[in-house]
Amino acid sequence: MATTQDRQLVEQWRSIQNSYFRTAAAIDRALEAKFDIGLNEFEILDLVAESVDSACRMKALGERTPMTQSAVSKVVDRLEKAGLVSRMTCADDRRSLYLELTDAGRALHSDAAVEHRALLKENLGE
Amino acid sequence: MATTQDRQLVEQWRSIQNSYFRTAAAIDRALEAKFDIGLNEFEILDLVAESVDSACRMKALGERTPMTQSAVSKVVDRLEKAGLVSRMTCADDRRSLYLELTDAGRALHSDAAVEHRALLKENLGE
DNA sequence: TCAATCTATATGACGCGTCATTCAATGACA
DNA sequence: TGTCATTGAATGACGCGTCATATAGATTGA
Numbered sequence: 001m002a003t004t005q006d007r008q009l010v011e012q013w014r015s016i017q018n019s020y021f022r023t024a025a026a027i028d029r030a031l032e033a034k035f036d037i038g039l040n041e042f043e044i045l046d047l048v049a050e051s052v053d054s055a056c057r058m059k060a061l062g063e064r065t066p067m068t069q070s071a072v073s074k075v076v077d078r079l080e081k082a083g084l085v086s087r088m089t090c091a092d093d094r095r096s097l098y099l100e101l102t103d104a105g106r107a108l109h110s111d112a113a114v115e116h117r118a119l120l121k122e123n124l125g126e
Numbered sequence: 127m128a129t130t131q132d133r134q135l136v137e138q139w140r141s142i143q144n145s146y147f148r149t150a151a152a153i154d155r156a157l158e159a160k161f162d163i164g165l166n167e168f169e170i171l172d173l174v175a176e177s178v179d180s181a182c183r184m185k186a187l188g189e190r191t192p193m194t195q196s197a198v199s200k201v202v203d204r205l206e207k208a209g210l211v212s213r214m215t216c217a218d219d220r221r222s223l224y225l226e227l228t229d230a231g232r233a234l235h236s237d238a239a240v241e242h243r244a245l246l247k248e249n250l251g252e
Numbered sequence: 253t254c255a256a257t258c259t260a261t262a263t264g265a266c267g268c269g270t271c272a273t274t275c276a277a278t279g280a281c282a
Numbered sequence: 283t284g285t286c287a288t289t290g291a292a293t294g295a296c297g298c299g300t301c302a303t304a305t306a307g308a309t310t311g312a
Contacts, residue, residue: 010172038268070291078268090290096291124139195260196261196262220307220308221307
């Protein structure tokens with residue numbers, strides 16, 4: 001019943017879990033310590049930073065991340081409270097919101113991104 | 127500042143995240159629906175099932191999973207409440223506990239494992 | 253053998269993500 | 283234009299994982 005293939009699958013899965021958790025934890029701690037934001041906050045910040053257009057984006061964000069819509073909403077709450085991002089209402093669809101980095105947000109993002117990339121390289125690349 | 131290598135790293139990381147989350151969510155939902163246990167509960171059950179010796183294992187479990195010691199403790203709480211596992215005190219070190227599957231635990235595990243492996247195959251291997 | 257230290261596990265407060273629901277705005281269609 | 287369904291986002295209850303701590307048992311060394 002426990003075939004060799006099963007064992008391989010389980011091994012593969014555990015190794016994915018481990019590398020995912022170790023990397024995520026390392027980044028999360030570092031960002032928390034140095035910039036006082038968590039990994040998910042950074043990921044959203046990063047997505048906002050890389051989208052140049054001013055399209056309505058709360059929705060789009062949800063499609064680029066495994067986070068739930070409500071998770072995104074709450075992450076944005078925190079980012080907004082921290083003064084890193086602001087929600088702008090959207091003229092063409094008043095249900096929608098788009099996000100903009102504040103100056104503080106842009107500054108923090110560019111510093112944090114360096115750290116983020118470095119930790120990715122350390123944990124993913126050899 | 128945003129080098130090509132950086133972009134590649136970020137891409138790689140997002141793809142890991144996505145495959146991790148999608149797989150974990152799929153397994154979690156399926157196990158929840160069919161067996162009323164979550165993914166972490168199953169993982170612990172799986173670890174207990176595959177350790178043949180009767181060594182004191184709460185500790186050992188913590189080393190084979192990215193979960194925290196307290197997370198393991200709480201997962202075991204739930205498994206015990208569900209009657210799938212029992213905590214046995216350890217003669218040679220009375221601080222330690224080892225775990226044993228109950229009959230119900232063994233039965234559920236062997237059914238759930240089939241589902242688990244199938245979903246791994248579906249999500250990891252093509 | 254007694255104190256100091258260490259180790260295995262449990263526990264409570266807390267933060268975050270999820271689900272279900274809600275609300276407002278939009279669209280579709282008669 | 284009025285109704286009904288749909289969509290973008292926010293919210294509250296809830297479950298789970300984490301951190302810091304607590305507790306009981308083990309170990310070391312004078």
